[in-house]
Amino acid sequence: MHLLAQTLLTAAKVSAPILVATLLVGVVISIVQVVTQIQEMTLTFIPKLVVVVAMFVMTGAWMMAVVVEFTQHLFGLVAGM
Numbered sequence: 001m002h003l004l005a006q007t008l009l010t011a012a013k014v015s016a017p018i019l020v021a022t023l024l025v026g027v028v029i030s031i032v033q034v035v036t037q038i039q040e041m042t043l044t045f046i047p048k049l050v051v052v053v054a055m056f057v058m059t060g061a062w063m064m065a066v067v068v069e070f071t072q073h074l075f076g077l078v079a080g081m
Contacts, residue, residue, distance in 0.1 A: 003077070010070045014063045018055045025051045 029044045 014066055017059045018052055021051050021055050022048050
């Protein structure tokens with residue numbers, strides 16, 4: 001159970017920056033669409049794509065470090081069995 005909790009926490013920690021940034025961009029674009037009454041569904045796609053790429057560039061090294069640290073911890077547990 002402890003290992004499952006660590007796995008879920010690591011997954012949430014790694015995915016949170018991208019999900020939060022995409023959520024904020026989506027809300028801002030939705031507000032702009034409501035104010036300007038532009039109901040184009042494809043308008044949100046490009047800004048979200050740009051934000052996801054930017055977040056990967058900014059936090060990619062940190063994400064990889066977290067995943068590598070967790071994987072090393074898992075391999076250490078397997079070796080100890």
